[in-house]
Amino acid sequence: MSAYQPLLVRYRDFLPMDAETPILSLGEGSTPLVHAPNLAKQIGVAELWLKCESMNPTGSFKDRGMVLAVAKAKQAGAKCIMCASTGNTSSSAAAYARRAGLTAIVALPAGNVSMSKMAQTLMYGAKLLPVDGNFDAAMRLVREITDKLPIALVNSANPIRLEGQTTGAYEIVDDLGFVPDGVCLPIGNAGNLPAYWTGFKRYQEAGKSKGLPRMLGFEAEGCNAIMRGVPIENPETIATAIRVGNPVSWKKAEAARDESKGIIDCVSDPEILAMWRDLANVEGVFCEPASAAGVAGLKKMVAAGRSDKNGKYVAILTGHGLKDADNAKKAVGEVPAAVKAEFGAVRGWLESHL
Numbered sequence: 001m002s003a004y005q006p007l008l009v010r011y012r013d014f015l016p017m018d019a020e021t022p023i024l025s026l027g028e029g030s031t032p033l034v035h036a037p038n039l040a041k042q043i044g045v046a047e048l049w050l051k052c053e054s055m056n057p058t059g060s061f062k063d064r065g066m067v068l069a070v071a072k073a074k075q076a077g078a079k080c081i082m083c084a085s086t087g088n089t090s091s092s093a094a095a096y097a098r099r100a101g102l103t104a105i106v107a108l109p110a111g112n113v114s115m116s117k118m119a120q121t122l123m124y125g126a127k128l129l130p131v132d133g134n135f136d137a138a139m140r141l142v143r144e145i146t147d148k149l150p151i152a153l154v155n156s157a158n159p160i161r162l163e164g165q166t167t168g169a170y171e172i173v174d175d176l177g178f179v180p181d182g183v184c185l186p187i188g189n190a191g192n193l194p195a196y197w198t199g200f201k202r203y204q205e206a207g208k209s210k211g212l213p214r215m216l217g218f219e220a221e222g223c224n225a226i227m228r229g230v231p232i233e234n235p236e237t238i239a240t241a242i243r244v245g246n247p248v249s250w251k252k253a254e255a256a257r258d259e260s261k262g263i264i265d266c267v268s269d270p271e272i273l274a275m276w277r278d279l280a281n282v283e284g285v286f287c288e289p290a291s292a293a294g295v296a297g298l299k300k301m302v303a304a305g306r307s308d309k310n311g312k313y314v315a316i317l318t319g320h321g322l323k324d325a326d327n328a329k330k331a332v333g334e335v336p337a338a339v340k341a342e343f344g345a346v347r348g349w350l351e352s353h354l
């Protein structure tokens with residue numbers, strides 16, 4: 001028998017479940033915590049682990065909150081769920097809606113979502129609503145619709161989603177057997193950072209762990225609203241998953257930063273892209289560009305003396321590399337030309353390539 005336990009079973013005592021909540025599952029949670037000694041050395045920290053949230057069923061951490069949000073919506077009798085998304089929330093909503101027998105409507109900023117994410121969402125049979133505007137415009141629209149019509153909101157503004165996301169923190173403590181000094185992650189709508197923080201606090205209150213990490217969150221430079229203290233009208237970054245100019249959970253993220261004596265800062269697109277390549281090249285872990293922002297930020301903070309180089313860190317890799325095949329293709333450049341399928345030709349090729 002498989003040792004896997006559905007997320008809603010494994011952490012039932014820490015989630016707002018009751019006897020009637022359906023146990024929905026596609027195999028979410030229990031994601032690998034990969035030790036990354038090479039990258040730790042390169043960044044200049046004592047220890048680094050990568051929490052590979054890419055290994056969730058739809059390829060991102062969004063599944064942790066979505067499984068609970070959709071289970072609760074189903075329990076409440078909803079027939080239809082809706083969200084605005086930069087891509088990953090939509091795939092997750094679409095998959096769990098299908099599993100639960102509900103309809104998902106997803107509003108996407110037209111022309112601003114990776115092809116892979118769009119295709120994935122459509123494969124799950126969601127109703128796609130491309131909105132003529134950016135994520136923030138799509139979000140405003142979805143809030144209004146779910147306020148006025150009998151459709152359940154499953155964006156991270158739905159507090160149930162963040163409850164589900166606290167489970168990432170429990171897993172880190174359960175796997176490591178201790179609380180890391182710092183947890184770094186990218187910031188888009190800023191829900192994941194406070195969700196992890198809540199998780200660490202709750203585990204400690206329950207007597208399951210001792211101590212708390214510093215929360216280190218990183219926006220992309222072209223949409224560093226929290227860092228600058230003003231919404232960004234035209235957010236820009238290659239990392240589409242965090243291209244958000246007016247984060248939904250802004251205040252919660254600031255509170256978590258302050259309580260944890262943490263940091264919210266930003267990284268440039270070149271820094272994100274360089275770390276994205278390093279994660280794959282140095283440790284064999286392929287995430288999407290947004291996920292690399294957290295690790296790039298850690299590197300920047302350590303170099304600036306703002307984060308302890310003797311610390312033990314966990315980086316949350318929020319989504320899978322194949323989620324953004326378009327940018328991966330651009331990053332690697334030309335695909336090599338074909339070689340004749342003949343020993344002599346390949347020997348020549350080896351001589352010039354090794």
Ligand SMILES: *Cc1c(COP(=O)(O)O)cnc(C)c1O
Nearest residue numbers: 088188189190191192241318319
């Ligand atoms: C949603 C998402 C983020 C941003 O998370 P927030 O909770 O919105 O801050 C980062 N990376 C990936 C891959 C995502 O899908």
